[in-house]
Amino acid sequence: MNRPADTTLPLDGRDPANLRGDAITGDRYFSPEFAKAEWDHMWTRIWHVAGRTAEIPEAGDMLVHNFMKESVLCIRQDDGNIRAFYNACRHRGMRMVGETTSLDTITCPYHGWRWGKDGLLQHAQDRHDFPQGDPCGKLRLNELRCDTWGGFVWYTMDPDGPTLGEYLAPMPEAYRGYPMDTAVRVAWYRIALGANWKFVTDNFSESYHTRTAHPQVPPWIDQDVETARHEMWPAGHGRTVQPMRPSLSDRLPDGVEHPFAAILRQWDIDPAQYATYEDFALQGWRDLKAAKRRLWQERGYVHYEHMDDEQITDSPHTVIFPNVTISFLPDNLIFFRSEPHPTDPEKCFFDLWCMAFPVEGQESCQSIMAGEKPLREVEVCEHRDFDGGRGIPELAGQIVYQDMELAEAMQAGMHSRGYADAYLPAQETRVRFFHEVLNDWIEGRRP
Numbered sequence: 001m002n003r004p005a006d007t008t009l010p011l012d013g014r015d016p017a018n019l020r021g022d023a024i025t026g027d028r029y030f031s032p033e034f035a036k037a038e039w040d041h042m043w044t045r046i047w048h049v050a051g052r053t054a055e056i057p058e059a060g061d062m063l064v065h066n067f068m069k070e071s072v073l074c075i076r077q078d079d080g081n082i083r084a085f086y087n088a089c090r091h092r093g094m095r096m097v098g099e100t101t102s103l104d105t106i107t108c109p110y111h112g113w114r115w116g117k118d119g120l121l122q123h124a125q126d127r128h129d130f131p132q133g134d135p136c137g138k139l140r141l142n143e144l145r146c147d148t149w150g151g152f153v154w155y156t157m158d159p160d161g162p163t164l165g166e167y168l169a170p171m172p173e174a175y176r177g178y179p180m181d182t183a184v185r186v187a188w189y190r191i192a193l194g195a196n197w198k199f200v201t202d203n204f205s206e207s208y209h210t211r212t213a214h215p216q217v218p219p220w221i222d223q224d225v226e227t228a229r230h231e232m233w234p235a236g237h238g239r240t241v242q243p244m245r246p247s248l249s250d251r252l253p254d255g256v257e258h259p260f261a262a263i264l265r266q267w268d269i270d271p272a273q274y275a276t277y278e279d280f281a282l283q284g285w286r287d288l289k290a291a292k293r294r295l296w297q298e299r300g301y302v303h304y305e306h307m308d309d310e311q312i313t314d315s316p317h318t319v320i321f322p323n324v325t326i327s328f329l330p331d332n333l334i335f336f337r338s339e340p341h342p343t344d345p346e347k348c349f350f351d352l353w354c355m356a357f358p359v360e361g362q363e364s365c366q367s368i369m370a371g372e373k374p375l376r377e378v379e380v381c382e383h384r385d386f387d388g389g390r391g392i393p394e395l396a397g398q399i400v401y402q403d404m405e406l407a408e409a410m411q412a413g414m415h416s417r418g419y420a421d422a423y424l425p426a427q428e429t430r431v432r433f434f435h436e437v438l439n440d441w442i443e444g445r446r447p
């Protein structure tokens with residue numbers, strides 16, 4: 001497929017002139033035919049995240065990524081590289097490995113064929129009994145392309161598509177200042193949701209819902225549409241960059257302690273010095289940048305070393321087409337992802353990985369989406385069913401929980417004869433753009 005020569009230049013993500021105007025119809029969220037088209041033309045060609053590199057530090061460590069009805073192994077090799085193979089025995093197709101584990105060899109539980117971690121068959125019972133020739137030392141597990149970026153292990157089922165770097169452009173360049181592979185996963189959830197997977201990408205492609213759904217956010221991340229930068233790229237990636245300071249138009253009542261004041265104090269800035277609310281928000285934010293620049297090293301914020309002035313105080317909330325969102329915060333990386341249910345397009349799995357950058361001398365961190373957490377890798381993923389919130393009571397009131405609370409009613413609305421297409425403000429341009437890029441894939445015009 002041909003791609004435009006320079007896919008790194010952003011389009012204005014708040015300009016509907018960049019859209020064709022494809023309708024966002026309800027059937028996209030429930031039709032089995034549409035889900036089948038997504039599988040055939042998109043999921044089997046994009047790059048997927050299998051897990052974190054930190055999960056498989058040693059040779060033989062392997063990630064198992066089950067996606068819809070497929071299963072892929074990403075295995076750390078003796079030379080330190082990671083290779084990906086289909087989790088299907090070449091003998092009769094048996095799925096061999098159930099979950100992320102560490103193995104020197106993979107033995108098929110059906111007839112005992114044994115595969116090396118390099119994918120080569122080492123042993124088969126009655127190896128002389130194959131009229132087509134002894135398969136040992138010859139047959140290999142079918143391999144997929146595998147690569148890493150940002151401390152994540154990625155693979156693609158497409159043998160011919162773009163490299164990971166080409167696929168992700170311009171994100172690796174834009175975020176090169178974040179030491180992403182040092183971020184520690186402090187909260188790890190996989191939550192079954194009663195909505196199509198696209199609800200999640202739609203939701204993370206706009207911040208228009210924040211004032212309504214997340215009233216706790218505007219005092220902390222500026223929600224004024226004019227101060228945000230909305231960007232999108234031809235491949236379907238996009239981001240909204242918002243300053244992490246109070247919105248001028250969302251003022252807390254007089255007498256209420258402002259959360260931004262505590263942030264300023266943490267960096268030796270006296271919030272009482274500002275005569276007006278505007279000064280407090282705007283000059284306070286500039287002073288915060290300067291203070292972080294001055295104090296990061298002695299305070300142990302080693303991850304700031306290569307981050308720029310925007311990155312140390314702002315929030316580039318970034319969607320990587322089609323289903324990965326990473327919120328780049330000064331001290332956290334939040335990874336969100338939705339994956340379709342294997343058979344029911346009205347359900348999905350929502351992954352929430354809260355990652356924090358280690359700060360010298362600190363043993364706990366604010367995970368942003370899951371509260372205060374010890375600053376160490378969690379070993380096990382929590383598998384939950386959202387179930388109207390009952391499945392994850394410990395996240396009640398968190399931003400991400402508030403989003404999940406909206407999922408089922410949105411899914412229900414997609415079935416209504418009263419809904420035919422979205423009616424979008426300019427700041428939601430990226431929502432329609434996402435669907436247009438998806439249509440490009442499905443109709444064979446890969447961007």
Ligand SMILES: [Fe+2]
Nearest residue numbers: 209213214403
């Ligand atoms: Fe939200």
